[in-house]
Amino acid sequence: MLVQTFGAAIYGIAATTVTIEVRIDKGVNFMMVGLPDNAVKESQQRVKTSIEESNLKWPGKAITINMAPADIRKEGTAYDLPLAVGMLAASEQLPASALEKTMIMGELSLDGSLRYIKGALPIALQAKDEGFTRFILPEVNGPEAAMVEGLEVYPAAHLSQVVAHLKGDVPLQRMVIDTEALFKERIENFQFDFSDVKGQENIKRAFEIAAAGGHNAILIGPPGAGKTMLAKRLPSILPPLNLSESLETTKIHSVAGRLRRDDALVTSRPFRAPHHTVSDVALVGGGGWPQPGEISLANNGVLFLDELPEFKRTVLEVLRQPLEDRVVTISRARFSVDYPASFMLVAAMNPCPCGFHNHPIKKCVCHGDAVQRYLNKVSGPLLDRIDLHVEVTPVDYEELLTRPSSEVNSKDIRERVIKARLVQQARFADHAAVHSNAQMSSSDIRKYADIDNDSREMLKNAMKRLNLSARAYDRILKVARTIADLACSADIQQPHLAEAIQYRSLDRESWAE
Ligand SMILES: Nc1ncnc2c1ncn2[C@@H]1O[C@H](COP(=O)(O)OP(=O)(O)O)[C@@H](O)[C@H]1O
Ligand SMILES: [Mg+2]
Ligand SMILES: [Zn+2]
Structure with missing residues (x-):
């Protein structure tokens, strides 16, 4: 029988859905195709013992696994759980229909317990975007994924719990987090003052x-x-x-x-x-x-x-x-x-x-x-x-x-x-690209940190007196802009410039003398 289950690969800080097809035929071969790396290939052993430890049957026949799209590399140990679930469904120990629209990721220990995976939050975001309705994942990752609204998140501690859930015997408890409320109620504790x-x-x-x-x-x-x-x-x-x-x-x-x-x-x-x-x-x-x-x-x-x-x-x-x-x-x-x-x-x-x-x-x-x-x-x-x-x-x-x-x-x-x-x-x-004075480009500086002729004269003289190189000029204007903002002043005034000039000591040509 051929079944489909779903996992995800991480690229940068985004996820891509990986479709895992599992097919079981007569015979004894085990074959995995679709660019899995060594860690994924080695999952066979972990999956096998986990299934046996969970009092389920390892389908000792020819198992073919295809991971698609084939051109992206599948890395790490986090495909253990979707592979195990896929094999159980392909050997009719689980209803294949329970895997529809369900994202499943998790690393298995040899005893069938589930271990932390990387990237649960981006995977949850991607799953929701693509219209998945459920995400089953290791218990420790639950809160990360549950930050995403509109996706049912089911954390599990052990393979046997996932199986019981998918069979409809003992449902996993859905984790619900109100992210906005959690964020609002956060307590900011600073270690140092x-x-x-x-x-x-x-x-x-x-x-x-x-x-x-x-x-x-x-x-x-x-x-x-x-x-x-x-x-x-x-x-x-x-x-x-x-x-x-x-x-x-x-x-x-x-x-x-x-x-x-x-x-x-x-x-x-x-x-x-x-x-x-x-x-x-x-x-x-x-x-x-x-x-x-x-x-x-x-x-x-x-x-x-x-x-x-x-x-x-x-x-x-x-x-x-x-x-x-x-x-x-x-x-x-x-x-x-x-x-x-x-x-x-x-x-x-x-x-x-x-x-x-x-x-x-x-x-x-x-x-x-x-x-x-x-x-x-x-x-x-x-x-x-x-x-x-x-x-x-x-x-x-x-x-x-x-x-x-x-x-x-x-x-x-x-x-x-x-x-x-x-x-x-x-x-x-x-x-869109500028949020603070430090991020201003030269043209932004001309526009937002402009100074009058008198101030310009004063700045040039002061720079000469302190032996500052010309490259200090724009930096001083940016910092002066911030000093004026702290003083709630729309214009940059001479005291603001005078203060800003003090922060260029490494530009002084005499520094190392
Ligand atoms: N202004 C200060 N107020 C209180 N403690 C200070 C002060 N300056 C130095 N110290 C003490 O001296 C220690 C060494 O300072 P540190 O920050 O390591 O110096 P640096 O990094 O410049 O070498 C600090 O951990 C602190 O205990
Ligand atoms: Mg130090
Ligand atoms: Zn020295």
Whole structure:
């Protein structure tokens, strides 16, 4: 008998339906066609023992399995369940009619229990779009799939439960989640608050500007100055995610296999801090069977690169394209996939190899052009995409001991950030591709961050005095636009420009002297 059952393959963050045909004839061969990879081919053994462990019969005859469309590669272990169900239906241990309009995915353990699969959310979205009515999947994946409205989701713990359900003996319990309500009721718990940081009010101000305009930032300062401590507090002042951002980021985490039952919906902006030994594949994504990297896991959140000059040059270079395009494309001979990668970059570094260049008290012991060479490691194209250079001077040790906690807290900063974001939302309402000041193109800058002749004169003079290179000009205007937005000012005024100019220290031609 020939039966049809349905599973799905994941491409990027989308799914494609895979039709699995199972046919059982007289004979003894087992044959699988339609571009399955080794993990899928090996499923025969898992499926066989699972079926036997569930007190069902392995159809010991000639089994032919065809997976269509044939030109897409079927990868991994998640086809175990649809294959098992297909074989049981083809050997008339299940009614084949129960498989109609039913998406089925799940990995089987040898004892028949069902294990976590990757990409349950995109599969559920695709299934609903294509008119499937049901989705049967492992229990741990239930909440992810149940985010999708209009699809009946049936989580199961064991093959025998799926069989009992399909036979109509013991129905599985349908999982229903009101995604909007879940999202609305989310509790945002931030691990760290800016009030923990004593002093450093100017740095907190720089973070406020970065968060308000979506500007990438780099912190430069000696060891122990608090750079890492400060960066970890950025998520606490970013505006909350909206539902569509939350779902997009959740899809990426679903495909990467990172969601679990209790946190099936990503409701807070991610903060990813890969170590400097990270490979370029782990950072931007890729691999034989492509997986999203750190920059995509940071989508709609923050990517923090601590000790920036320690990262391999090749790793920093692969960041350039996604920083520009907010998406990363991974190309393979037969296909290519896109992963969203819209993130705020925050980097931290020492000013020189010894760490004490420009230090108020300690002396830098670096020789010759060591400081310039150190800077060159990060300069160029990557630095070109960073709007704010923030110099962090350590708070005096005595002061750290005696000073009370700061009065500047994350909640207050965040309120101002949210207000400034609203101004930008209105400004870029007709702009599909631009959401924040940091994303403005040169022509946007001419249009939205225009300044009068006097201000232009003042800006040019100040740049000359500070020895800033010409490339700093547009960056200063973008940041000044955000500072004006924080001040609820329609025009960019001279004090806004004067403040923005302070954030270009790495452009100073005298930096490394
Ligand atoms: N302004 C500050 N307020 C409170 N603690 C601070 C401050 N600056 C530094 N510290 C303390 O010093 C430690 C080291 O800071 P860290 O962020 O690791 O410095 P860096 O990354 O610049 O080397 C912090 O974990 C914190 O305990
Ligand atoms: Mg540090
Ligand atoms: Zn030094």
